[in-house]
Amino acid sequence: MSDLIDDPTPGINAPEFTVTELSGAVKRTIEGEFSHVRVRGEIGRVSRPRSGHIYLDLKDDRAVISGVIWKGVAARLATQPEEGLEVVATGRLTTFPGQSKYQIVIEDIAPAGMGALMAMLEKRKKALEGEGLFAAERKKPLPYLPEVIGVVTSPSGAVIRDILHRLRDRFPRKVLIWPVAVQGQKCAPEVTRAIEGFNRLTPGGALPRPDLLIVARGGGSIEDLWGFNEESVARAAAASDIPLISAVGHETDTTLIDFVSDRRAPTPTAAAELAVPVRMELLAWVDGQSARLTRGITQSTTQRGQRLRDLSRALPKPGVLVEAARQRLDYTSDRLGPSLHAAAQKKRVRMVEVSGSLRPASLNRLTAEAKRRLGDRTSRLQPQLLTRDIERKKNDLGKILARLDRVGNSQVAKWSTDLSALERMRQSLGYEETLKRGYAVVRSGDQVITTKSAAEKATALEIQFQDGSFKIGAKPSKPKSKPTPPPEQGTLL
Structure with a gap:
């Protein structure tokens, strides 16, 4: 026994293992136990190689454990790992013999409580805000009256019924519904595809592209609304070319899509109210504007008519304007006949005087001399030159006559236009036109009555209307052989 105790090589009878055998035994032991x-910790280093797997560290204040998420699992995760996020990882422990270390193969990962969710949300919010996705200048104005409204929501919930009912009450519009899951793992990818799908529609195509989008969901917990906090949904809403209204949750709920959307509505019903105006209010406004326009036109016409009547009183009477011209015409026409007779008599005397000095011998001598001179001149004439000169002069005369004809026609047309304008002015300024508008001329004999006192003093009155005269207080008298025409001017009542 003492020999065994003092043996310098204790455990010499223990079995030997190769490195691989020992690593395999450790692996089986750990995987079996x-x-x-489920491990709770803070995510440290996160690595995403081209293979699609995710390598990360889970740590607390005293220890660190390596973790791996295989490619197929990583694509199904509802929450993607982010550095600094506190999570609860579910999986199995295993070893990696190549580096003599143990690690956890993660099959699911979830934020560790409300605090972790809020921390992750705040981190995403700061990142998107730093990129300028929340900036006010990026917000697009909503169309005043969209023709087509696209709604991204669940087709079976009360949200879509509230939106359709509110649109029908305010101003019925065409609505396209893109059904999506509004909570769970499918929520974020389906909402993202719906926003992008509406933007890919062709304006005026078989399926019209909406003029406005509404992303809506009813109230719920932060876990239920988490799909609208995903980065993919926020970026799709920010990149939308179509103006977008977010109506997720109740008035107190806030998600990332609310910050990047062009307008946030506290409820889905409020989103419908933001989308369209009230039809009856628009009709009332149009009626009010029409009434204002009618009153303005009527008032303007009345004021201009009164102004025209005021100005017409300052104009001279038409008879006065033509009196001088009429007198000159009468004077000239009276002198025309005697002047013509005197001129004809003078020409006749002159002709007698000239013919008395003519003698046949003188005429013969003049005729012979004229023939001689004519012969001398005709011998020097060339018919061809005369013909060409006659043709040239004829062409020049034709051009002059054409110009004269054009100028004459233009002048006659101008005179005709001016004369027509003067005639229209005479008619419009004449008191007969005023009588057609309901006015009348009051006379007492040849005197025009312009005041009340003069009318009271008059024994008989004659009122001239548009279609004739009416006498008041006149004594019956014999009809005259030739009625005296009414004067051209009178006082308007």
């Missing part, structure tokens, strides 16, 4: 574990 920890086949399913």
Whole structure:
């Protein structure tokens, strides 16, 4: 026994293992004891190689454990790992013999309580805000009256019924519904695809592109609304070319899509109210504007008519304007006949005087001399030159006559236009036109009555209307052989 105790090589009878055998034994032991574990910790280093797997560290204040998420699992995760996020990882422990270390193969990962969710939300919010996605200048104005409204929501919930009912009450519009899951793992990708799908529609196509989008969901817990806090949904809403209204949750609920949308509505019903105006209010406004326009036109026309009547009183009477011209015409026409007779008599005397000095011998001598001179001149004439000169002069005369004809026609047309304008002015300024508008001329004999006192003093009055005269207080008299025409001017009542 003492020999065994003093043996310098204790455990010499223990079995020997190779490195691989020992690593395999450790692997089996760990996987057998920890086949399913849930580990709570803070995510440290996160690595995403091209293979699609995710490598990370889970740590607390005293220890660190390595973790791996295989590619197929990583694509199904509802919460993607982010550095600094406190999570609860579910998986199994295993070893990695190549580096003599143990690690957890993560099958699911979830934020560790409300604080972790809020911390992750705040981190995403700061990142998106730093990129300028919340800036006010990026917000697009909502169309005043959209023709087509696209709604991204669940087709079976009360939200879509509230929106359709409110739109029908305010101003019925065409509505396209893109059904999506509004909570759970499918929520974020389906909402993202719906926003992008509406933006890919062709304006005026078989399926019209909406003029406005509404992303809506009813109230719920932060876990239920978490799909609208995903970065993919926020970026899709920010990149939308179509103006977008977010109506997720109740008035007190706030998600990332509310910050990047062009307008946030506290409820889905409020989103419908933001989308369209009230039809009856628009009709009432149009009726009010029409009444204002009618009153303005009527008032303007009345004022201009009164102004025209005021100005017409300052104009001279038409008879006065033509009196001088009429007198000159009468004077000239009276002198025309005697002047013509005197001129004809003078020409006749002159002709007698000239013919008395003519003698046949003188005429013969003049005729012979004229023939001689004509012969001398005709011998020097060339018919071809005369013909060409005649043709040239004829062409020049034709051009002059054409110009004269054009100028004459233009002048006659101008005179005709001016004369027509003067005639219209005479008619419009004449008191007969005023009588057609309901006015009348009051006379007492040949005197025009312009005041009340003069009318009271008059024994008989004659009122001239548009279609004739009416006498008041006149004594019956015998009809005259030739009625005296009424004067051209009178006082308007």
